[in-house]
Amino acid sequence: QVQLVESGGGLVQAGGSLRLSCVASGSIFSINVMGWYRQAPGKQRELVAAIPRGGHTNYADSVKGRFTISRDNAKNMVYLQMNSLKPEDTAVYYCNANIGNTYYWGRGTQVTVSS
Numbered sequence: 001q002v003q004l005v006e007s008g009g010g011l012v013q014a015g016g017s018l019r020l021s022c023v024a025s026g027s028i029f030s031i032n033v034m035g036w037y038r039q040a041p042g043k044q045r046e047l048v049a050a051i052p053r054g055g056h057t058n059y060a061d062s063v064k065g066r067f068t069i070s071r072d073n074a075k076n077m078v079y080l081q082m083n084s085l086k087p088e089d090t091a092v093y094y095c096n097a098n099i100g101n102t103y104y105w106g107r108g109t110q111v112t113v114s115s
Helices: none
Strands: 002-007 010-013 018-026 033-039 046-052 067-072 077-082 091-099 102-105 109-114
Touching: 002 091, 002 102, 018 033, 018 091, 018 109, 033 067, 033 077, 046 067, 046 077, 077 091
Parallel strands: 010 109
Antiparallel strands: 002 018, 018 077, 033 046, 033 091, 067 077, 091 102, 091 109
16 A cells, blocks of 8 residues: 655745645555646646656646656655745645556645735
């Protein structure tokens, strides 16, 4: 069994920054892709950023140049540095990890950006 736990969400003013963290624990041999998704009220969950193990990062167009994803393979952790936050970034942010043929999800952390 694998568990993902996010942290770092909160309330911030527009233009501010937050750093999200996610740690994976349990029966883990190797994590392929780690990523962050978000879901705003009334909207579908969408990919924010993804980072393969040792590979090329991928960002949603809406966050390019403002968000940076990184990972620490030794600690089974993934991070999302969010700068220049906008009210439209308000959502629940979920951590995702691909291990073998399974995708695991965290419970999410709320990010609220006030105008």
